[in-house]
Amino acid sequence: MSEPVLKGREEYGPHFVQSVARALSVMRSFTAQRRSQTLTEVARQTGLDRATARRLLLTLADLGYVASDGRAFELTPRTLELGYAYLSSMSLPEIAQPHLQSLARELNETAALAVLDGEEIVYVSLVQSTRLMAVKISVGTRFDAYTTSMGRVLLAGLPDAELDERFARLKLEARTDHTIRSTRTLRDEIDRVRKQGWSLVDSELEEGLRGAAAPVRDRGGQVVAAANVSVHAGRTTPELVERDYIPMILRTVRLIEADLVSAVAR
Known part of the structure; x- marks a missing residue:
């Protein structure tokens, strides 16, 4: 499967919110082959620096979309909510x-x-x-x-x-x-x-x-x-x-x- 690709305002226009794109790229970096990832692995898959990847992972964890055992991160079932609205409609x-x-x-x-x-x-x-x-x-x-x-x-x-x-x-x-x-x-x-x-x-x-x-x-x-x-x-x-x-x-x-x-x- 294709890896997440981050693009910016020069690609989409002045309305583009980079932080939203980065958060979604973090979530999309998890796949069936990469169900659990370390911070380093997430940063490598998304092309983000470690500090940015860490902040995004911790924010997603606060919101309940990511869980961590202290070393590795993985998505939680709450991520299904994101697709449910589309599927139910x-x-x-x-x-x-x-x-x-x-x-x-x-x-x-x-x-x-x-x-x-x-x-x-x-x-x-x-x-x-x-x-x-x-x-x-x-x-x-x-x-x-x-x-x-x-x-x-x-x-x-x-x-x-x-x-x-x-x-x-x-x-x-x-x-x-x-x-x-x-x-x-x-x-x-x-x-x-x-x-x-x-x-x-x-x-x-x-x-x-x-x-x-x-x-x-x-x-x-x-x-x-x-x-x-x-x-x-x-x-x-x-x-x-x-x-x-x-x-x-x-x-x-x-x-x-x-x-x-x-x-x-x-």
Whole structure:
């Protein structure tokens, strides 16, 4: 995942409050791989000096968003409040949930819904399979968009100009031996996803994890989310996923879109 990047008034304008950006960068420096960090580690990840990082961490601790054992810091469950207002105001996850439940039950696999946030996807709805997953995911989990089926569907839904801008600053990292390493190859793949209306990613995010996704569009035809199914590669093949799973994902997406249009019309 991308590291926090601090920008200032020269980037955003005179309204920009640097202290807010710095506090958010401190919170974003904590990830699934860095659940607990020392002051030195937080300073390194954010690019802040130790004194500034310390003041921000202690302020976040006073507010209940960070806890410390005297040496290391970690986020607390209170941080969930920051995302709850957004999620609770969205009708889409609530609309999608029963359809994802049906999809997960029919396939006995994990089904999810994600949206695009910067260079990453964010899970906003999830139905976990009883089968073990190679990657631990939950609502709020983030992954680099280019490594996932949902991310590629969401990227494919962007206008060409915006997609060009993203590719100009994109840095590809190999998560596995199968991860696409060439921006040209990735762009060709996204163009293919646009034409066929779905994406299949095989062991690019995690070895042995296969994902298939399709776009969810609003009544104006704009891609607003992506729905997917994740399966262990040992239980199926790409050909079987394309033949058996993708038609069911596309059907699920149509049902979500129909309910979304109905909800907007009410």
